[in-house]
């Protein structure tokens with residue numbers, strides 16, 4: 516971590532159909548400094564997942580530039596880009612192996628110690644340890660069925676075991692209760708002061724304490740600021756707060 520993990524969006528526009536297509540993101544500009552937590556909030560279809568998907572290059576921008584640590588992501592070697600960041604997708608994608616294998620999917624050579632440390636931060640160690648087979652429990656088929664929130668926490672552990680410089684959570688705690696979500700955030704802060712975190716959320720409580728919150732509406736940034744700033748300056752944010 517250290518001073519790594521800066522992200523710059525410079526006038527980024529994006530359409531799934533390329534140039535001339537229906538824009539999903541319009542002229543997005545913002546900076547996320549190393550170690551900052553940036554929250555992204557906005558109604559369904561606003562473009563939140565599309566926006567974060569541009570950073571690991573699931574898609575490429577139609578216009579503008581995205582820089583990571585000053586470099587255009589298109590100029591960073593794909594392997595290096597993959598190492599720098601971890602993304603926890605909205606829909607958890609665990610496979611029918613053991614919990615250990617599922618977490619190690621993030622980093623094949625991780626030691627048991629590293630897996631456990633990641634699971635502790637993700638607030639998953641306790642419920643994993645409470646099962647008869649612990650980390651050898653098979654996910655999915657028969658035996659223990661983990662809840663949606665538990666699966667999300669295993670997915671977060673999978674991302675953390677990589678020790679990324681940038682962590683992207685796409686609504687990854689939607690099924691986790693607010694108190695546990697708070698503990699995950701505390702653990703992230705305590706572990707890695709240098710970890711840059713981008714956090715998509717539906718609930719305002721999930722992003723309230725972020726360094727900066729980006730409010731997206733219909734592909735456009737309609738507000739950037741802290742919770743207090745947005746409460747006085749951004750009508751869309753106030754509406755989400757009241758809903």
Ligand code: DUT
Pocket residue numbers: 531539557558559560561562563564565566605
């Ligand atoms: N879209 C596509 N193709 C895709 C994904 C999305 O055309 O493969 C469209 C749907 C929507 C817009 O892009 O009109 C933005 O979708 P996105 O999933 O980025 O929005 P969101 O803010 O993440 O929505 P949600 O909160 O429902 O996840």
